[in-house]
Amino acid sequence: MTSGHRGSSGHRQGHHTPEAHGHEHGHRHVAEDMLSVEQAYQRIMACFSSLEAEDKPILEALGQVLAQEVRSPLDLPPLANSGMDGYAVRHDDIRGASDQQPRPLKVIGLVAAGQVSNQTVAPGTAIRIMTGAPVPPGADTVVPFEETDELHRRGEKQSLNSIGIKNDLPKGANIRPAGEDVRRGQPVLAPGTVIRPAEVGVLASLGMARVPVVRRPVVAVLSTGDELAPVGETLRPGTIYDSNSSSVAAAVLACGGIPKMLGIARDRLEDLHHRLAQSAGSDLVITSAGVSKGDYDIVKEVLTQRGDMNFWSVRMRPAKPLAFGLLRNENGGKPTPLLGLPGNPVSALVAFEMFARPAILTMLGRRHLARPVVEGVLTGPIYNTDGRRVYARVSVSRREGTYFATPTGPQGSNILTSMSLANGLAICPDNLPGLQAGQPVQIIMLDWNEEVNP
Ligand code: AMP
Ligand code: MG
Numbered sequence: 016m017t018s019g020h021r022g023s024s025g026h027r028q029g030h031h032t033p034e035a036h037g038h039e040h041g042h043r044h045v046a047e048d049m050l051s052v053e054q055a056y057q058r059i060m061a062c063f064s065s066l067e068a069e070d071k072p073i074l075e076a077l078g079q080v081l082a083q084e085v086r087s088p089l090d091l092p093p094l095a096n097s098g099m100d101g102y103a104v105r106h107d108d109i110r111g112a113s114d115q116q117p118r119p120l121k122v123i124g125l126v127a128a129g130q131v132s133n134q135t136v137a138p139g140t141a142i143r144i145m146t147g148a149p150v151p152p153g154a155d156t157v158v159p160f161e162e163t164d165e166l167h168r169r170g171e172k173q174s175l176n177s178i179g180i181k182n183d184l185p186k187g188a189n190i191r192p193a194g195e196d197v198r199r200g201q202p203v204l205a206p207g208t209v210i211r212p213a214e215v216g217v218l219a220s221l222g223m224a225r226v227p228v229v230r231r232p233v234v235a236v237l238s239t240g241d242e243l244a245p246v247g248e249t250l251r252p253g254t255i256y257d258s259n260s261s262s263v264a265a266a267v268l269a270c271g272g273i274p275k276m277l278g279i280a281r282d283r284l285e286d287l288h289h290r291l292a293q294s295a296g297s298d299l300v301i302t303s304a305g306v307s308k309g310d311y312d313i314v315k316e317v318l319t320q321r322g323d324m325n326f327w328s329v330r331m332r333p334a335k336p337l338a339f340g341l342l343r344n345e346n347g348g349k350p351t352p353l354l355g356l357p358g359n360p361v362s363a364l365v366a367f368e369m370f371a372r373p374a375i376l377t378m379l380g381r382r383h384l385a386r387p388v389v390e391g392v393l394t395g396p397i398y399n400t401d402g403r404r405v406y407a408r409v410s411v412s413r414r415e416g417t418y419f420a421t422p423t424g425p426q427g428s429n430i431l432t433s434m435s436l437a438n439g440l441a442i443c444p445d446n447l448p449g450l451q452a453g454q455p456v457q458i459i460m461l462d463w464n465e466e467v468n469p
Contacts, residue, residue: 048327049328049330051330051404052369055337056369058339059370059374060374060377062374063378064377065080065377065378065379066229066378066379067229067230068083068227069228071226072225073215073226076226077211078211079209079271079380080208080380081207081209081214084204084205085204085218085221086202087198088221088223089222090193090194090198091194091196091221092191092193092194092196094131094193095191096191097144098146099160099189100146100159100160101143101144101157101163102122102141102144102157102158102163103141103144103150103151105136105155106186107138108180109182112181112183113181117179117181120139120179121140121176122140122177123136123142124143126148129148130149132151132152156188157190158189159189162181164178164179196220197220203221207382210226229380231272231379232272232273232378232379233272234267234274234297234301234371235277235294235297236260236263236277237290237294238257238259238278238279239280239302239303239305239314239358240282240358241281241282243257243279244257245257258360259303259363260278262360263303263363264276266367266372270376272378275297277290295344299351300353301354301355301367303358303363304363305355306337306355306357307336308336315338318340318342322340322350323350325338326338327339329366331403332403333359333362333366334362334369335362337356337370338353338354340352340353352374354366360429360431360434361428361429361431364431364434365406368386368459368461373385386460387460388457390418390455390456390458391411391418391419391420391458392419392420393409394419394422396450396451396452397426397456399447399448399450402446404442406459407422407426407440407441407443408436408440409438410438420439422441438460439460440459441457442457442458
């Protein structure tokens with residue numbers, strides 16, 4: 016599992032690959048690996064796989080992934096039934112029928128949906144039948160009301176005991192054969208299928224009240240920093256509200272995980288240890304802040320003490336500093352992956368998007384991990400000063416079949432409102448000095464706006 020990692024405490028010695036930075040700022044630092052987005056992604060993703068199955072009521076399984084193949088215990092429909100309201104007849108009796116020469120048949124009964132007729136359609140007779148009702152024995156064709164003389168005889172105001180068939184329909188018309196949709200024993204849903212409303216319906220149509228799905232991961236969410244105040248409290252001078260706990264937990268929910276809020280850890284050894292201990296039993300721990308170079312080393316120190324941690328610089332903007340590793344389990348169980356997001360609110364969300372979301376989707380058993388990427392045209396510039404890959408917050412709209420990407424304002428990693436205005440991240444490739452208005456650009460779609468009604 017840990018094969019993708021650098022050595023356990025090796026980060027303090029650093030890995031002096033040609034790309035390793037770490038000395039560019041004057042202050043005290045921990046030597047860090049400089050990784051491409053793809054390298055960081057691969058090392059992280061190597062530690063995740065699909066979680067185990069749980070049995071759930073079908074409605075509660077919405078959005079989860081089927082853990083086993085579902086085979087049908089029955090034929091669907093169970094019996095041949097009528098696709099229309101009309102008359103169940105024998106095709107031999109209506110051969111050659113037309114408007115001019117309707118074929119008269121004796122109406123011997125009625126069968127509604129939910130009933131089974133015990134009458135047989137003998138030659139010269141018909142049974143009135145409703146949509147969904149089983150086709151009575153003897154009948155092989157259903158003639159809809161519209162193709163009989165019933166409608167213009169409605170005035171007679173009495174139950175018809177004879178009917179004129181006005182069309183020679185093909186034999187078998189308007190009959191849905193037993194097993195037409197699904198045959199008993201047939202595989203209906205493959206493992207790995209995401210349960211959407213249609214799948215909930217398919218399961219219900221097979222009579223299945225519960226379904227085995229990959230369980231949702233529990234994701235512990237911890238903010239770190241002395242400057243943070245919990246939302247709802249009054250701010251003291253020098254403090255800011257902890258937005259990362261909320262935004263990260265929301266992002267966990269949005270991709271199908273179950274957030275477990277661990278609150279705010281102060282920049283003190285005991286508090287960090289204490290809070291991290293509360294993460295026991297979760298499938299992933301996501302912390303924010305305390306992992307960048309300028310930081311007071313408390314968070315890194317505690318993480319290093321508690322597990323096999325790596326501190327990286329990822330060649331991306333925002334979200335360069337990133338921590339990833341495995342926390343030792345106190346009870347000797349299997350270690351828990353920990354992803355340390357950068358503290359700036361936009362960096363935290365963008366790093367979540369790039370690394371935490373695919374990890375969570377993998378645990379959920381999902382196979383498609385990437386957001387849709389579209390090519391669009393920039394309406395304003397993206398600046399790139401230091402050769403990193405830039406993920407610019409853009410608002411994407413479609414006009415006459417072309418996607419236009421408009422930067423949503425200041426791109427500082429603390430400007431959370433410009434993230435809120437964005438529905439996509441436009442990519443300026445590594446080592447390009449920037450992109451200008453009018454240039455084509457790849458855009459990761461975070462969500463799709465509704466089309467504006469004409
Ligand atoms: P740090 O990596 O600890 O230096 O944090 C980087 C920046 O992110 C600082 O300006 C922090 O105040 C800010 N920050 C850290 N954690 C949070 C949080 N939970 N909510 C909002 N801002 C944060
Ligand atoms: Mg901090």
